Amino acid sequence: MAAFKVTIANTGAVIDCDANQRILHAAVGAGVDFPYGCATGNCAACISDLTAGEVAMMSYSDNALSVAQLADGKILACRAKPLSDVAVTWLGRGRK
Ligand code: FES
Numbered sequence: 001m002a003a004f005k006v007t008i009a010n011t012g013a014v015i016d017c018d019a020n021q022r023i024l025h026a027a028v029g030a031g032v033d034f035p036y037g038c039a040t041g042n043c044a045a046c047i048s049d050l051t052a053g054e055v056a057m058m059s060y061s062d063n064a065l066s067v068a069q070l071a072d073g074k075i076l077a078c079r080a081k082p083l084s085d086v087a088v089t090w091l092g093r094g095r096k
Contacts, residue, residue, distance in 0.1 A: 007087040008032055009051065017082050023048075023055070024077040035092035039078045041065075045092050046077040053086030 003016040006023055011033075017026035024046050027034040037045035041060025050073050057070070058079040065076050077088060 004053075004082040005085040006082060007052070007085075008034070009087060009089040017086075019081060019083070021081065022058070022078055023075075023080045023082065023086070023088065027077065034077060035090055036078055041076050041079040044076065046090065047092065048075055048077050048088040048090045049073055050075045050080075051087045051089055053082065053084040055080040055086060056083055 003018050005014055006017045006026060007014050008027060013030065013032050015026055015030040015032065017023055024034055024036050024039060035045050037043035041058065042064050044064040047065065055075055057075065060076050060079045065074060077090065
């Protein structure tokens with residue numbers, strides 16, 4: 001499975017994320033203190049701006065991410081698998 005590079009703008013970390021791996025899991029596994037709660041697409045704690053690249057979103061609750069937010073470039077890191085090298089900025093914790 002191909003590994004993509006994920007840049008996490010909040011910390012400057014650049015991590016590897018397999019195509020079948022969720023960005024949140026790759027980040028936490030790499031020691032990044034990425035904000036999250038449910039890790040199942042229901043709470044929105046991991047909501048992030050996707051500032052470069054493309055992801056595939058697994059199923060999630062519309063309450064956590066609206067159609068309008070998705071169209072505006074927001075993703076849920078716990079439900080997003082990379083389709084390319086990507087860059088994200090988490091929006092929780094006041095964009096630390
Ligand atoms: S951690 Fe709850 S929606 Fe991602």
